[in-house]
Amino acid sequence: MVDLSGVGYMIKGIGLRKVFKSGIFGSKAVVAVDGVNIRIEEGETVALVGESGSGKSTLGKILLMLIKPDAGKVIFDGIDLTKLKRKELRKIRTKMQLIPQHPDEALDPRWRIYDSIAEPLRIHKLVSSKTEEENLIFELIRAVGLKEEHLERYPYALSGGELQRAVIARALTLNPKFIVCDEPTSMLDLSTQASIIRLLMDLQRKFNISYLFITHDLELAKVIADRILVMNAGKIIDEI
């Protein structure tokens, strides 16, 4: 079993900026993230709230280096990620994960849940045998509250809450230290939302994970986060 415990890392963004260009020769420009400084301590939950279109998701993706910023630095575990080559970045990526808003779109519809969860292990060659892989996945699936029978199913045969648990299990396979949760419960029912949030908080305590929690539910942000950042038009305008 891969060791899931241990120390967490801190993540920092300095002077981040991202402009999306469209139109002829980039004539239409949208400043999605505009000079943002952000710092998330190890084991901390920072909630990022704001209206749709305020740049929350873009900021989250920049911190994961899924979008390359036009200016600024992303510092994770003391390393500036913007300076890394693809290959080096790939190694670091195992430590950072994304839990997306739509779990149904995040899993390949033609893959069994088992294969979706196992894929990161296979890509990063973290397990040497089939049995090791199975043991690890069974352990993960229990940690997120699914049963082994779910592994043989395809995404269409799972409910929204079950899918989101499967996505969380996949995000955990690589023992991440930083997870961006992009409105992970906005498509779920109230009671399911409560159980998914509980799960995320339990996992955080167990594995010392830092969360950037993107949401537009202020009530929820107040309950789960250590700090709340308010974003508007690409800038962080307030901290609660």
Next chain:
Amino acid sequence: MLKIENLKVYFKTDLGIVKAVDGVDLDVHKGEKFTLIGESGSGKSVLAVSILRLLPKNAEICGKIILNGKNLLELGEEEMRKIRGRTIAWIPQSQSSLNPVLTVGFQSAEPVIEHLGLDKKSAFTKVLKIFDFLGIGRNRAKDYPHQFSGGMRQRILVAMGISTSPELIIADEPTKGLDASKRAQIIELFKKIEDKTMLIITHDLNFAERLADRIAVMYCGKIVEVSSAEDFFNEPLHPYSKGLLDSLPSRGLKPIRGFQPSMINPPKGCRFRERCEFASERCKNEPPLVSVNGRFVRCWLYD
């Protein structure tokens, strides 16, 4: 005004019969905002669609839906067509309900021309007034749906709904997919339409709290509680209602244990029994809908 008696809607599927609505009685009074809440898959949308008789072909429906003394289930298709959009308006969920190739002004005027028999010009005048009233702005009537944001599109759907001055408005999850500030705006918008009878389907409890006069809770095809909004949020009766409220972030974020049962083979007796902390032997029998201080609850605890 709207009275539903022992309504059953069953769907025939390859896996068996899905009992989406299984013996529902409801009474919506004139002028009130009646809210139906419940988790996805509880049958609340099916209940609403069956009032308009827009169910798919594999649905079987029985019981009574009485609007102003007429049983809608006995009407012919032509009579029903006159009621849809005229007497009962339907405000669908936001995303894709608008026609992308027609201007929003034209789309909103269409039911007015069709149902009220107005000519094009006066229909447009009427629609422009409504656009102003709802904060869309008359200057945007010539725009197409894709030029609007999600919140604005929701407003247009509301405009379309009220344009024929219907007696009953049914709104299906009007705040779904909107962010917090847009949600607040939509609530204000619904408050503006005061005098209309409304049946609102939602699982957004904040929305229900701020808007509803009375609340009905649906669970697995059955109504388990009907209360005034105030009573419901102060002191919910049914254990499921309590569970729902407790899972709100502001009330402790406590999930209800277990999962919603299948509607093909729902548990006998009380359908919430397996998830309920108060369950006892009695719950293996179907609980009656009991009246408690003018409220209704389907639970043995109150018998």
